[in-house]
Amino acid sequence: MSRIVAGCAILLLPALLFGRVPTYSEVEKKLPELWKARYPVAAERFLADPLKRGILVAETTAGTIYYYNFKTIVPLPYRDGEEVKYKGSRTIELWVQFSPNGQKYDLNLERIDRLPGAGKRWVK
Numbered sequence: 001m002s003r004i005v006a007g008c009a010i011l012l013l014p015a016l017l018f019g020r021v022p023t024y025s026e027v028e029k030k031l032p033e034l035w036k037a038r039y040p041v042a043a044e045r046f047l048a049d050p051l052k053r054g055i056l057v058a059e060t061t062a063g064t065i066y067y068y069n070f071k072t073i074v075p076l077p078y079r080d081g082e083e084v085k086y087k088g089s090r091t092i093e094l095w096v097q098f099s100p101n102g103q104k105y106d107l108n109l110e111r112i113d114r115l116p117g118a119g120k121r122w123v124k
Contacts, residue, residue: 020100021055024048027068027096027105034096034105035072044089047071054124056095058117065117067108068096 022030028048035043048070056067072094075086095108095115108115 021066022098024055024068027098028070030105031070031096034107038107039074041074041077044073044075046094047073053122055122056112056115056120057123058115058120060117062099063101066098066100067115068098069112070094070096 025048028046031046032043035046049068050071051069053069056069058065058067070093072092073089074092076088076090077084077086079085092109093111095110095112097106097108097115098104099106
């Protein structure tokens with residue numbers, strides 16, 4: 001009987017651990033709040049997983065971290081005297097970093113090869 005319980009625990013443990021990792025839709029809902037807290041220019045929209053590769057997982061000294069890729073469209077501001085106006089828009093590559101240890105989110109405007117962590121791999 002104890003072997004059955006131990007076997008079930010071993011099989012369910014990865015599912016429980018992975019269950020703590022948010023989905024792209026959960027991160028996408030949280031992203032406007034994260035963006036607004038960090039950047040003064042409001043984003044027009046966010047495009048989730050433009051590479052269609054899933055979630056990028058990396059290992060750091062603090063543990064496993066997860067990266068969610070987005071394309072962000074922001075207006076280009078300029079000053080006209082004392083007034084701020086907008087002319088056109090720009091697309092920016094954005095990575096939302098999730099650290100399950102502290103349930104923390106962070107934003108990275110880096111290229112994929114410059115993201116922190118080693119042993120990077122894609123998961124769906």
